[in-house]
Amino acid sequence: MNTASASADETETAPEAHWLTQEEQRVWRSYLHATTLLEDHLDRQLQRDAGMPHIYYGLLVGLAAAPHSRLRMTELAMKAKITRSRLSHAIARLEKNGWVRREECPSDKRGQFAVLTPQGHEVLDRTAPGHVRAVRQAVFDRLTPEQQQALGEIMQIVAEGLEPDEAGADLPWLR
Template sequence: MTTRWLTPEEQRAWRAYLAATHLLEDAIDRQLQQDAGMPHLFYSVLANLSDAPERRLRMTDLAETLKITRSRLTYAVTRLERDGLVRREDCRWDKRSSLAVLTDEGTAVLERTAPGHVETVRATLFDRLTPEQVGQLEEIFTGVVRGLQGDATEAGDDVPWRRRSSCAPPPPAEP
């Protein structure tokens, strides 16, 4: 197989992407450490739980949403649990699963931290783009995500955050 090397334009775009993502992640992490004493991953756990029905998600579903391994999520949830921001519950319908639940204290931390987080995201990214560029950015990354999710679907359960159990209630019995 012949290596398809990047063109000079692709190489510049790739390096610009890497530099931007590293700098953005650093700026967001610094803001979240300063305002809430937590890294971006922990904030993302809280934010995803706040958007979930009843502020709870099955750990495996949360890992898949965040695109992280279950062990990395377990570490994050354990730390958040220790701080009283999240608690775990057993899944009634799947004894192999547990749920992460956002506590009232976690909600308060999220509400207190969100304005600074949004301002950092706006100042470091969106204030530097035109409305047309925002649309292009969304289109570009939506395409990348679709392609990568297709690759992950083809990989099946080889993707670290994927698991086939469900914590949805069983369907009602037929009368």
């Protein structure tokens, strides 16, 4: 039995609300395969060359892009689309590596800043070219300009759909 296709006696007609059509299935499978393989690929590339997983690398990039290379924990979690708990653990590890340090927030004693250290900057400078190359090879080099544009639009739509404006939305960094 197939748990994601149209029911057996309905070869392919209306996009029944509860199942994916053959074509939708193909698209969805491609999405899962590509994202799984790409995540694995980039994780390995960065683990090998920078000594950290892809998401940790993204945290350093996020800090580097911020004024004074510093961001409140919640802001950084928001940029990275992860939970504050996950961020806490991650920053603890990056701190141990000497790539990030914490600083207290003067205006709000609950708050903490994560600050990129010079060593953190250095790791980025050293490893960014290799990482960009990996992303290019895996993605941009294989797509036409039209496909690149379409990808951007599609992903933005999906991302926006998952972080609605309404209060009470289940966003990772508010959990």
